[in-house]
Amino acid sequence: MEKREKDFILSLESDRWLFYADLLVDKAHVVMLKERGIIKKDEAAEILKFLTKIKEKDFIEYELPSYEDLHTAIESVLIREIGEEIGGRMHIGRSRNDEVATCIRIALRDELLELMKEVNYLRRALIEKAAENVDTVMPGYTHLQHAQATTFAHQYMAHADALARDFSRLLNAYEHTNVCPLGAAAFASTGFPIDRAKTTKLLGFNSVLENSMDAVSSRDFIIETISCFSNLMTNLSRLAEEIILWSTSEFDFICVPAEYVTGSSIMPQKRNPDYAELIRARAGTVYGCLMSVLSICKALPYTYNRDLQEATPHLLKATKATTASVLVMKGMVEGLELNKEELEKQAEIGFTTATELADTIVRETDTSFRTAHKIVSELANRGESGVTLRTIDDAAKSIIGKKLSEIGLTEKKVKEALDIASNIKKRDAKGGPAKKEVLRMIDRRRADLDKDGRSRQAKEERVKRNLDELEREVKKKKRIIKVTKK
Incomplete structure (x- = not known):
């Protein structure tokens, strides 16, 4: 068989990712085998001494390429060093x-804990940027057209809230990932008196993944995780698109930090938002990984099939793309400089007070909202430069045959309705852009973020405690007098 044909079956990139996890699994399994009397204590000591001596860089560089996969490589080198007996x-x-199912779950568990931490850092950056800009007025958009006035704080709190839901989804994915398949063997478990609960605890898993067929053949946790990544990347892509648009000359709302823009090989003046563009593009990369894994897992017969090997590289690719995107976005958000003058200027353009004017007509004249809507729409269609009580009366007369000034509308109320600051202040319903409401949301989201951070940290610390216990068990069993290799 030619080298190209042999290479077809290899999974070296994924195996490098799983190296640390594989050693943990080997150690926990050997500790359990010794405690159950399946192997002798001096045999366990020999194996554990070898496992603790392996150097990742040297092993991956010099040993791994000679074998079909990481798991075979470690066992083969172990036998070479201390004998097959x-x-x-x-x-x-x-x-x-x-x-391998256990190794993937351990490696992914660590990645999820790290990603959740980075998501929380980004949430913090958005919340604090909002807190700095509760009085920064800007236009809000629908269909990318000026719609109503809002504040920069209100807009960025929307992004923070979306990421809070992403955190919750990642937390659920973590729970479904952190269950232990070890002990399922090929798919029918084993006749040896193993202790699955012991290895589950030593490896920091929450529980045993019981059904041995399900344990080795299920990759739904990968599908769920990449689905969460896809949702997160969708939210990041929306934020990235805003940064790209808002930094253009046409908008001129923000200035992207210098470290997150690039120049041109020919145009000296260019400040291209390449980092934001790549985040936008990598959302598509992650979607592709999701579709690939769904396609790989579709209609696979129980139990294990080699097709599943192809899922892991897509998981790794999606994980790295998502985590890097969150990290980069945090830096961009923290360093954004706002052109507050332009933001406020644009908030005045496009009749963004039209909705409040219609609302005012309803409140002051007891006109139905639909009728008020028609009157203000008529004003907008006329395109007159200034809206006054007189122009409103003219529009009303053409719609309902009478002047609104005759049934309660005053010039004072019209001016108030057309004032941007007044518009925003009035929108104090729960979740609205009014300053007091945004400040309430900021305080609440800070508290939620702290709670989420503690939840994530508790999971990380629990895993660490269990892995520390594993290392203590390994050290204790390594103290056994060395058996001479035959």
Whole structure:
């Protein structure tokens, strides 16, 4: 068989990602085998001594390329170093099927904990940027056209809230990921008296993934996780698109930090928002990973099939793209400079007070909202430069046959309705852009963020405690007198 054909079956990139997890799984399995009396204590000591001596860089560079996969490589080198009589016992009661499924879950668990931390950093950056700009007026948009006046704080709190839901989804994905398939073996478990609860605890999992067929063949946790990544990247792409648009000469709302723009090879003046553009593009990359994994897992018969090997690279690619995008976005948000004068100027353009004018007509004249809407729409269609009580009366007369000034509307109320600051202040319903309401949301979101941070940290600390216990068990069992290799 030619090298190209042999390489077809390899999974070296994913195996590098799983290296640390694989060593943990090996250690926990050997500790359990010894405690259950399946292997002798001196045999366990020999194996564990080897596992603690492996150097990741050297092993991946010099040993891994010679073998089909990481799991085979570690066992093969173990046997080469301490002999098959002892080294060949490490794999008792397990298969590569449950081993690799466990490794993927451990590696992904760590990635999820890190990503949740980065998402919270980004949420914090958005909230604090909002807190700095509760009085910064800007136009709000529908269909990318001026709609109503709002504040920069209101807009950025919307992004923060979307990311809060992303955090919640990632937390759920973590719970579904952090269950242990180890001990399922190929798919029918094993006749050895293993202790699945022991390895589950030592490896920091929440619980055993019980059904041994389900344990080795399910990759729904990967699909769920990349789905969460896709939703997160969708939200990031919306924020990235705003940054791209708002930094153009046509908008001129913001200035992107210098470290997040690039120049041109020919045009000296260019400040291209390449980082934001790449975040926007990598949303598509993550979607592609999701569709690939869905297609790979579709209609696979129970239990394990080699098709599943192809899912892991897509998971790794989606994970790296998503985490990097969150990290970059945080830096951009923190460094954004606002052109407050232009934002306020644009808030005055496009008759953004039209809705409040219609509302005022309803309140002051007891006219139905639909009728008031028609009157203000007539004003907008006429395109007159200034709206006054007189122009409103003219429009009303053409719509309802009478002047609104005759039934309660005053010049004072018209001026108030057309004032941007007054518009925003009145919109104090829950979730609205009024300053007091935005400040309330900022305080609440800070508290929610702190709570989410503690929740994530508790999970991280629980895993660390269990892995520390694993290392103590390994050290204790390594103290056994070394057996001479035959």
